[in-house]
Amino acid sequence: MKPQIEPPRFADRFLEWFCAPHLLENIQGDLHEEFEYQVKRIGEPRAKWFYWWEVLGFIKLRYIKRKPSKYPKTYLYSPIMLRNYFKIAFRNLLKYKGYSFINIFGLATGMAVAMLIGLWIYDELSYNKSFQNYDRIAQIMQHQTFDGEVNTQTANPYLLGDEIRAQYGSDFKHIVMSSWTGEHLLNFEEKKLTKTGNYFEPAITEMLSLKMLKGTRSGLKDMNSVLLSESVAKAYFGEADPLGKIMKVDNKMNVKVTGVYQDLPYNSDFRDLTFILPWELYLSNQPWIKEMTNPWRSNFTQTYAQLANNADIAQVSAKIKNVKFNKIRPEEKAFKPVVFLHPMSKWHLYSEFKNGINTGGRIEFVWLFGIIGAFVLLLACINFMNLSTARSEKRAKEVGIRKAIGSVRGQLINQFFSESLLVVIIAFGLSLLLVQLILPTFNEVADKKMFLLWSNPVFWLLSVGFTLLTGVVAGSYPALYLSSFQPIKVLKGTFRVGRFAAVPRKVLVVVQFTVSVTLIIGTIVVFRQIQHAKSRPIGYSRDGLLTIPINTPDLTGHYDVLRNDLLKTGVVAEMSESSNPVTSIWAINNGYDWRGKAPSIQGNFAAVSVTHDFGKTIGWEFKEGRDFSREFVTDSSAIILNETAVKFMGLKKPLGEIVKINEKPFQVIGVVKDLVMQSPYSPVFRTSFVLDYKDVNVINIKINPTISSREALAKLEVVFKKHNPSAPFEYKFVDDEYAKKFSDEERISKLATFFAMLAIFISCLGLFGLASFVAEQRTKEIGIRKVLGASVANLWGLLSKDFVLLVIISCLISSPIAYYFMNDWVQKYEYHTDISWWVFIASGAGALAITLLTVSFQAIKAALMNPVKSLKTE
Amino acid sequence: MKRTFLGEFEEIVLLTVAILGEEAYGVTVTQELEQKTGRAVGFSSIHTTLQRLEEKGFLSSKMGGATAERGGRRKRFFEVTALGRRALMEVKQVREELWGALPPDTLQLMGG
Numbered sequence: 013m014k015p016q017i018e019p020p021r022f023a024d025r026f027l028e029w030f031c032a033p034h035l036l037e038n039i040q041g042d043l044h045e046e047f048e049y050q051v052k053r054i055g056e057p058r059a060k061w062f063y064w065w066e067v068l069g070f071i072k073l074r075y076i077k078r079k080p081s082k083y084p085k086t087y088l089y090s091p092i093m094l095r096n097y098f099k100i101a102f103r104n105l106l107k108y109k110g111y112s113f114i115n116i117f118g119l120a121t122g123m124a125v126a127m128l129i130g131l132w133i134y135d136e137l138s139y140n141k142s143f144q145n146y147d148r149i150a151q152i153m154q155h156q157t158f159d160g161e162v163n164t165q166t167a168n169p170y171l172l173g174d175e176i177r178a179q180y181g182s183d184f185k186h187i188v189m190s191s192w193t194g195e196h197l198l199n200f201e202e203k204k205l206t207k208t209g210n211y212f213e214p215a216i217t218e219m220l221s222l223k224m225l226k227g228t229r230s231g232l233k234d235m236n237s238v239l240l241s242e243s244v245a246k247a248y249f250g251e252a253d254p255l256g257k258i259m260k261v262d263n264k265m266n267v268k269v270t271g272v273y274q275d276l277p278y279n280s281d282f283r284d285l286t287f288i289l290p291w292e293l294y295l296s297n298q299p300w301i302k303e304m305t306n307p308w309r310s311n312f313t314q315t316y317a318q319l320a321n322n323a324d325i326a327q328v329s330a331k332i333k334n335v336k337f338n339k340i341r342p343e344e345k346a347f348k349p350v351v352f353l354h355p356m357s358k359w360h361l362y363s364e365f366k367n368g369i370n371t372g373g374r375i376e377f378v379w380l381f382g383i384i385g386a387f388v389l390l391l392a393c394i395n396f397m398n399l400s401t402a403r404s405e406k407r408a409k410e411v412g413i414r415k416a417i418g419s420v421r422g423q424l425i426n427q428f429f430s431e432s433l434l435v436v437i438i439a440f441g442l443s444l445l446l447v448q449l450i451l452p453t454f455n456e457v458a459d460k461k462m463f464l465l466w467s468n469p470v471f472w473l474l475s476v477g478f479t480l481l482t483g484v485v486a487g488s489y490p491a492l493y494l495s496s497f498q499p500i501k502v503l504k505g506t507f508r509v510g511r512f513a514a515v516p517r518k519v520l521v522v523v524q525f526t527v528s529v530t531l532i533i534g535t536i537v538v539f540r541q542i543q544h545a546k547s548r549p550i551g552y553s554r555d556g557l558l559t560i561p562i563n564t565p566d567l568t569g570h571y572d573v574l575r576n577d578l579l580k581t582g583v584v585a586e587m588s589e590s591s592n593p594v595t596s597i598w599a600i601n602n603g604y605d606w607r608g609k610a611p612s613i614q615g616n617f618a619a620v621s622v623t624h625d626f627g628k629t630i631g632w633e634f635k636e637g638r639d640f641s642r643e644f645v646t647d648s649s650a651i652i653l654n655e656t657a658v659k660f661m662g663l664k665k666p667l668g669e670i671v672k673i674n675e676k677p678f679q680v681i682g683v684v685k686d687l688v689m690q691s692p693y694s695p696v697f698r699t700s701f702v703l704d705y706k707d708v709n710v711i712n713i714k715i716n717p718t719i720s721s722r723e724a725l726a727k728l729e730v731v732f733k734k735h736n737p738s739a740p741f742e743y744k745f746v747d748d749e750y751a752k753k754f755s756d757e758e759r760i761s762k763l764a765t766f767f768a769m770l771a772i773f774i775s776c777l778g779l780f781g782l783a784s785f786v787a788e789q790r791t792k793e794i795g796i797r798k799v800l801g802a803s804v805a806n807l808w809g810l811l812s813k814d815f816v817l818l819v820i821i822s823c824l825i826s827s828p829i830a831y832y833f834m835n836d837w838v839q840k841y842e843y844h845t846d847i848s849w850w851v852f853i854a855s856g857a858g859a860l861a862i863t864l865l866t867v868s869f870q871a872i873k874a875a876l877m878n879p880v881k882s883l884k885t886e
Numbered sequence: 887m888k889r890t891f892l893g894e895f896e897e898i899v900l901l902t903v904a905i906l907g908e909e910a911y912g913v914t915v916t917q918e919l920e921q922k923t924g925r926a927v928g929f930s931s932i933h934t935t936l937q938r939l940e941e942k943g944f945l946s947s948k949m950g951g952a953t954a955e956r957g958g959r960r961k962r963f964f965e966v967t968a969l970g971r972r973a974l975m976e977v978k979q980v981r982e983e984l985w986g987a988l989p990p991d992t993l994q995l996m997g998g
Binding site for chain 1: 911912913916917928929930931933934937949953955956957959960961962
C-alpha cells in the first residue's frame with residue numbers, strides 16, 4: 013500500500029487546539045476527506061496550502077466555543093466549602109508543626125526585615141520634608157580650587173548674605189546667615205546645662221515655618237533675645253512660663269526668652285537646633301569679625317536661602333555664581349570661588365561633592381539596603397514556595413480523593429490558594445509583631461526615630477498587596493499543578509513526579525545561597541576594613557587622654573595656675589592646651605612659604621596651636637628633631653611639622669629650615685610621625701604645630717595610668733569647679749571621640765551583619781525543611797540500602813551530597829559578584845584593606861559548614877532509622 | 887404567520903442536502919455545490935450554514951458509524967426536516983408566484 017499523504021500536521025494540531033471538542037471529530041474528518049480529494053485534484057503541495065486555508069476558515073466563535081456542561085455548574089465560592097478549606101488548612105498546619113513553623117516563621121522574618129528596611133528608606137526619603145518650604149529652601153555653598161582640586165564647602169564669608177541681598181534680592185524671599193550649630197552653655201539662675209543651638213538672622217523662623225507655642229516668629233528681632241525649643245524650655249522652666257526670663261549664654265551674654273517653638277523633627281538637618289540666638293548677637297560678641305581687614309577671605313559662616321516664589325533654583329544658582337569672585341582680592345582669584353545653591357531636597361541624600369560635582373552620598377545606602385531588603389524578602393518567599401511545593405506532592409492523594417467525590421478543578425485551585433493565603437496572612441501578622449518588637453533596637457542602631465505607620469494608607473496598601481502577591485505566587489504551583497492530576501493515577505499509586513520536578517527547587521536554593529554567601533563576604537570585608545583602619549598607627553596615645561572645652565572666659569589667661577592645680581591633684585600625668593582636640597583639625601590655612609616652594613602651588617596646611625606640654629600629653633613620636641621646650645626662648649617662633657608636610661614641601665633636611673606663615677618666619681625644630689587627627693580612612697593631612705597660648709580652645713589632660721578614671725574625674729571636677737564655676741564639668745575621652753570616627757562604618761557593619769545573619773538563617777530554615785522532605789521521601793530507599801549493608805556514613809553522604817553541591821555552585825557564583833561590589837566599596841577609602849582570597853574561601857567554608865550542619869541533622873536521623881520500621885511504613 | 891426567512895446561500899445548501907438524501911454531510915454537500923453551481927465555497931462556510939440551518943430547525947443531524955477512511959472519524963449526516971421541506975416549498979411557491987406575475991414580454995426582452 014502506498015504511504016498515505018497526511019495533511020499538514022501543524023495545521024491539524026492547531027485545529028485540535030482551538031476547535032471545540034464536540035465539533036472537532038466531524039470537522040476534522042471532513043477536512044481530511046476533502047484533503048485526500050484535493051491531493052488527487054490539484055497535487056499535494058497546493059492541497060496542503062488549501063488545507064491550511066480551510067483550517068483558518070474555522071477560526072470563528074461558533075467553532076471555538078466549548079459546549080456547556082450539561083451538569084449544573086458548581087458554585088466555587090460556597091461558604092461551606094470555603095470553611096472546609098480553612099479547616100483542612102489548619103489541620104494540615106497542625107499536623108506538620110515543624111514545617112508550618114519553618115514556613116510561617118521564615119516568611120515572617122523576611123517580611124519583618126523588608127518592613128524595617130522599608131521604614132528606614134521611607135524615613136531617609138522623607139528627611140527634611142516636614143518643612144513647609146522644603147522645595148524652596150537651599151543652602152548657599154561654594155566650590156574653591158586648591159592646587160587643581162575642587163573643594164566644596166558650606167562655609168562662606170560673613171558678608172555673603174548682605175551682598176546677595178543687595179545684588180540679587182528679587183530672586184530670594186529670605187537669605188539667612190548663620191554660625192554653626194554647636195554646644196553652648198545655657199544658664200538660668202542655678203541651672204547650668206549644655207545645649208546645642210545656633211545664631212541665625214531673624215528670618216529663619218519664617219523660613220523653617222517654626223510652630224510657635226509661645227511668643228511670635230519675630231522673636232529674634234532684638235539682639236539680646238533667644239528662642240527655645242519646647243524640650244529646652246521644659247528642661248529649664250518646667251511648666252512655668254519662660255517668656256521674658258533672662259538666660260546667660262556661654263556665661264557671657266544675657267538674653268531674654270522671646271518665644272518657644274515646637275521641637276524640630278528628628279529626621280531633619282535642624283534636629284539639633286534646640287535654641288536660636290540672633291545673628292546680631294554673634295557679630296557683636298566676636299568683635300574681630302568687624303575688624304577684619306579682608307572680610308571676604310575668611311569663610312566661617314553658613315548661608316541659607318529661600319527662593320522667591322517664581323525663581324528657578326538652577327537659574328538663580330547660575331546667576332549668583334560669581335558673587336564672591338567679584339569681591340575678593342586679585343591674588344585670591346586663583347581659588348576660583350564658585351557660589352551655588354544646594355537645594356534642601358539634596359542636603360541629606362546627596363551631600364557629597366567630588367571635584368565640584370555632586371556625587372551622591374547617603375543615597376547609596378538607601379539603594380544598598382533597599383536591595384538587601386528585597387533580597388531577604390526574596391529568600392523568604394523562595395523558602396515558602398519551595399516548602400509549599402515540596403509538601404504539596406504529599407497531598408496528591410487528597411487531590412485524588414477530592415476529585416473522585418466530585419471536586420471540580422476550580423475548587424481545588426481555590427483550596428490551595430486559600431491555604432497559602434492563610435499562611436501568608438498569619439506570617440504577616442507575626443511580622444508586624446516582630447517589627448514592633450525589634451523597632452526600638454533597630455532605631456538605636458540606625459539612629460532613627462521610626463514607628464510603624466499604622467495610619468498610613470500607602471503602608472497598608474503595600475503590605476496587603478505584597479501579602480496577596482506572595483500568597484498567590486507561592487500557592488500557584490500546588491494550585492495549578494496538583495489540581496490537574498488524574499484521580500485514577502494518583503489513587504492507584506502509578507503517579508510519579510517527573511525527574512525534573514526538583515529542578516526549579518534546586519535553582520531557587522542556589523539563588524538563596526548565592527545571596528547569602530555574597531552578604532557574608534560583604535560583611536567580612538566591611539568588618540576587616542574597619543579593623544584595618546582601627547589598627548592603623550595613629551601617632552599618639554589615646555589612653556587616659558581627655559579633652560575639656562574652654563567654654564567660658566574664666567578658663568583663659570591663667571594657664572600656669574590651672575596647670576599647677578591640676579598636677580597637684582596627683583591624678584594628672586600631664587596637661588596642655590591646644591587650638592583643637594587631637595581628634596580633629598579645625599583650621600586649614602594658606603599663606604605658607606618656604607625655600608624651594610614652587611610658585612604654582614598654593615600650599616595650605618592644617619594649623620594647630622599648642623602649648624609647650626602638648627607633645628608630652630598626647631605622646632607624639634619624633635622622627636627627627638625635638639619637642640618644644642621652655643629652655644629655648646626662641647621656641648616662640650619654632651614650628652613642628654608632620655612627615656606628610658615635610659614630604660609635601662620637598663625638604664631633604666627639614667631641621668633648621670625657615671617656614672614663613674603670612675610672612676612671619678618660623679624655624680623647624682622637629683618632625684613628628686603622622687598623627688591621625690581626621691578620618692582614619694584618608695591620608696594624613698600636612699600639619700604644622702606652633703606655640704600659641706592665646707589661640708587655644710581645649711584643655712588636654714593625660715590621666716595618671718595607675719589611677720582609675722572615675723577617681724581621677726572626681727578630683728578633676730573639683731579643680732574645674734574652682735576655676736570655671738559657671739559651667740558644668742564637661743570632658744570627652746579621646747578614645748570615645750576617636751571611636752566615633754568609625755560610627756558610620758560600624759553602623760553599616762552592624763546592619764550588614766544583621767542582614768547577612770538573617771539571610772543565612774532564612775536560607776538554612778528552608779534547607780532544613782527541604783532536607784527533611786527529601787529524607788522522608790527516600791525513607792524506603794534508605795531502608796533498603798541499610799538492609800543491603802550501607803553504613804550510616806554512606807547514607808549521610810548520600811543525602812548531604814546534593815545540597816553540598818548546590819551550595820558549592822552558589823559560592824562559585826557569589827564570589828565574583830561579591831568581589832566586584834566590595835572592591836568598589838573598598839576603593840572609596842584611601843586607606844583600605846585588600847580583599848584577600850581567604851575571605852572567599854572562609855565564607856564558602858562557613859556556608860558549607862552551616863549547610864552540612866543543617867542537612868546532617870535530617871540525614872543522620874534518616875540514616876539511623878530502623879529499616880524494619882521504615883520498610884513497613886506506608 | 888411569520889414567514890421563515892431563508893437566505894440565498896442557505897436555500898441552496900438546504901436544497902443540496904435534500905438532493906443528496908442520505909449521503910449528505912460536509913464533504914458531499916461542498917462537492918455537490920461546487921459541481922452544480924460552479925462556485926468555490928469555503929469549507930467553514932458550508933459547515934457554518936449547515937449548523938445554522940440545524941439551529942433553525944430546517945435540518946436534523948446524526949453522527950454516522952465509524953468509518954475506515956478519514957482516520958476512523960465519524961461523519962455527521964444531515965437530513966431535511968419537515969419544517970425544512972415546508973420552507974423549501976414556500977420559497978418555491980413564492981418564486982413561482984413571482985414568475986407567474988411576470989408579463990410574458992418582459993422575459994422576452996430580458997432574454998433578447
